[in-house]
Amino acid sequence: MSATLCAARVQASTAGSSQASRAVPRSGAAARPAARPAPRQQQHRGQQQQHVANAAAVEAPASPHRMSEIEMWNGNKRLQTLVTDVAANTITIRSLDWDRDRFDIEFALQEGTTYNSYLIFGADKTALVDASHEKFRGLFMRTLNEELAKQGRSIDYVFCSHTEPDHSGLVKDVVEQFPEAIVCGSKVCLAFLDNLIHVPFKKQAVKGGDKIDLGGGHVLEFVMAPNLHWPDTMFTFDHATNVMYTCDAFGLHYCTEDPFDSELKPLEPHYQFYYQCLMGPNARSVSTALRKVKDLPYEIIANGHGPLLRYNVPELVGRYDKWSKAIAAAPASVMVLYAADYGFSDRLSQTLAHGITKAGVATEMADVLSMDPQELVEMLSRNSGVVLMTPPNDAPEARGAINTLLSAIKPKQKVVVAESYGGRDEPLDSLVSGLVSAGVEPLLDLRVKEEPTEGVYQLFEEAGTDLAQALIAKDTIAKKKAAMNPDVAKALARVSGGLYIVTAAHNNAKSAMVASWVAQASFEPLGLTIAVAKDRAIESLMQVGDSFVLNCLGDGEYNALLKHFLQRFPPGADRFEGINWQPAASGSPVLNDAIAHMECKVVSRMETADHWVTYAEVVEGQVAQPDKRTAVHRRKVASYY
Known part of the structure; x- marks a missing residue:
């Protein structure tokens, strides 16, 4: 399965499968713990296969998990904490964000999310691994203090896996209450924390291979894993319990009472979606991190979001390896330089990266504020494209990086x-001028004049896709011709289809495409399928749960509409300018000149090599011109639409 496409919302293999599997508490009442499943037996894969220990060897903890009362946030969002044992002398405090529907780079969530932190009670010292989102301030701090009081403990160490606010938002509260606690993190992490919490705190920078002994065998070893969605990321491995703390890596946005991956099937689409959106743009860094930990006998992965991985560790780690290798085999790659923790640089750069990867091109992301000049030159040499987000104009390290980039960039690289x-x-015009002086004419310069809306994110995703297509256009055409047997291509072309315009909208983002690969797929309920190319702009608006309109073009009267929607639109362009349309109930455009239209809701999607086959239920429909027939599309060969 391809790992190069990042959908704007998670794809589910069957409608409603995940919703049925999660126990959601009633608002205003404490939830009852779900029954704990028995441990599953799995085959030991051995040290020769990534040295990943068999997850089934770990016995499920005997004690039930403990849940707080629900608190409401912003009036209608349910927040709750869950505490359960993870391993010997180790518990997790999971902050359950039941109703969060958007996360990070403005992508929608179907099942909420969690923010996972951990307490390790060594014989001599106690460590907190990561904190929580600031919205959980009251709940998290009360729960933390209750668990510490039960053990008669204070906090001696805070291990900060990275400084993204959903994991470090309460570090300030922790160090203010426990001023003797030593905060441990990478050098970059501690520098970010200084700018984040603005209070003095004890700190200790750690490097890969460094260890801290909490007593009782709990020796914590650190593994530097930079650029796994954040430039300062590190893993922490406990030699006493074989638990590896990975923060964002190996996570998923899925809020459930079950603390572990007891049932894999409902988690799978969310796990892949999470990888595609957050880890796929950093596939090279994922592969590097996997190599660094291959000799550690980890049995449990204590991640930062969603259920912890206990029962399916070899399988799910293997998927990261497989997906990352697939991306590494892409015909081209793009270096994406952003400024960490500055403005919307992180989110917008991730959105650009998604647009790039959905078109089959790899990305390599790096923080321009923390890059070594030699590292930048090496990265530039192995990428055929470059994305540069404007850094702050008062950061000398950014100025040095820009000068290095301008001196090393090649005229053939697309920017x-x-x-x-x-x-x-940094003024965009000065960057453009510097690039032109270096012999490089930027393919696009994207200007943001207001706080980014969904339309701005659509602009950035489409810009990324355009950049990727420009890099691999010749290669794509050659592959299509080489892959098809001429006789088979002519025979397949005899399968004819109608002509349609598919339209979709979400808030202020709208898109459209011409479609002919459309077919009825079910009677009850009435349903149809549409094949959507992975690099289509509209693909991001046709995820499971989304609505769209299928507009039927009339025989002999479709030339004007067809010509309009077949043109290549620049990123962010209004595809409906000059077109008469009315909004359907979902907001998707109904074209006035269509002879009929159907409003549809996406139920499921099946992935092929270069398309998504989207199955949708037809919920509304109307024939505007009963005496007209739908236009038929015929081809000579099947190597084009």
């Missing part, structure tokens, strides 16, 4: 420059 909307952006 996109974009504003970060941070308030102190």
Whole structure:
């Protein structure tokens, strides 16, 4: 299964499968713990296969998990904490964000999310691994203090896996209450924390291979894993319990009472979605991290989001390896330079990266504020494209990186420059001027004049896709011709289809495409399928749960509409300018000149090599011109639409 496409919302293999599997508490009442499943027996894969220990060898903890009362946030969002044992002398405090429907780079969530932190009670010292989102301030701090009081403990160490606010948002509260606690993290992490919490705290920078002994065999070893969605990421491995703390890596946005991956099937689409959106753009860094931990006998992965991995560790780690290798085999790659923790640089750069990867091109992301010049030159040499987000104009390290980039960039490299909307952006025009002087004409320059809306994110995703397509256009055409047997291509072309315009909208983002690969797929309920190319702009608006409109073109009267929607639109362009349309109930455009239309809701999607086959239920429909027939599309060969 391809790992190069990042959907804007998670794909589910069957409608409603995950919703049925999660126990959601009633608002205002404490939830009852779900029954704990028995441990599953799995075959031991051995040290020769990534040295990943068999997860089934770990006995499920005997004590039930403990859940807090529900608190409401912003009036209608349920928050709750769950505490359960993970391993010997180790518990997790999971902050359950039941109703969160958007996360990080403005992608929708179907099942909420969690923020996982951990307490390790060594014989001599106690460590907290990561904190929580600031919205959980009251709940998390009460729960933390209750668990410490039960053990008669204080906090001696805080291990900060990275400084993204959903994991470090309460570090300030922790160090203010426990001023003797030593915060451990990478050098970059501690520098970020200084700018984040603005209070003095004890700190200890750690490097890969460093260890801290909590007593009782709990020796914590650190593994540096930078650029796994954040430049300062590190893993922590406990030699006493074989638990590896990985923060964002190996996570998923899935809020459930079950603390572990007891049932894999409902988790799978969310796990892949999470990888595609957050880890896929950093596939090279994922592979590097996997090599670093291959000799550690980890049995449990204590991640930062979603259920912990206990029962399916070899399988799920193997998928990261497989997906990352698939991305590494892409015909081209793009270096994406952003400024960490500045304006919207992180989110917008991730969105650009998604647009790039959905078109089959790899990305390599790096923080321009923390890059070594030699590292930048090496990265530039192995990428055929470059994305540069504007850094802050008062950061000397950014100026040095820009000068290095301008001196090393090659005229054949394709470049996109974009504003970060941070308030102190390096002027975009000066970057463009510098690139032109270096012999490089930017393919696109993206300007952000207001806080990014969904339309701005659509602009950035489409810009990424355009950049990727420009890099691999010749290769794509050659592959299509080489892959098809001429006789088979002519025979397949005899399968004819109608002509349609598919339209979709979500808030202020709208898109459309011409479609002919459309077929009825079911009677009850009435349903149809549409094949959507992975690099189509509209693909991000046709995820499971989304609505769209299928507009039927009339025989002999479709030329004007067809010509309009077949043109290549620049990123962010209004595809409906000059077109008469009315919004359907979902907001998707109904074209006035269509002879009929159907409003549809996506139920499931099946992935093929270069398309998503989307199955949708037809919920509404109307024939505007009963005497007209749908136009038929015929081809000579099947190597084009």
